[in-house]
Amino acid sequence: QLQLVESGGGSVQAGGSLRLSCSTPTFTYSQKCMGWFRQAPGKEREGVAYTQLGLNITHLADSVKGRFTISQDNAQNTVYLQMNSLTPEDTAMYYCAAVLGACSWPPTNYPFRGRGTQVTVSS
Secondary structure, three states: OOOOEEEOOEEEEOOOOEEEEEEOOOOOOOOEEEEEEEEOOOOOOEEEEEEEOOOOEEEEOOOOOOOEEEEEEHHHOEEEEEEOOOOHHHOEEEEEEEEEOOOOOOHHHOOEEOOOEEEEEEO
């Protein structure tokens, strides 16, 4: 079982920044893709980003390009989602997700996911 542990959510004002972290402490298989998706109340899940562990392959949703970046610490099996210039529209529960093998879009389809971390952006 691939356990995902998320951290870093919180409340910020518009224009602020947050960094989310997701680690897989119990599963070190290197051929996996990790990503993030989010879900706001009353809205559908939305893919945010993914990164292929061990490779310089990333993808970001158009809605966050230029504001969010996804990075990884492969040795620690950890991925980060740096979120800058946050707006109230970014308010959602953010979920880390993972799939064995190659990345694909959207990360909402990945079979493994964490419990989520809340991000709230006030105007």
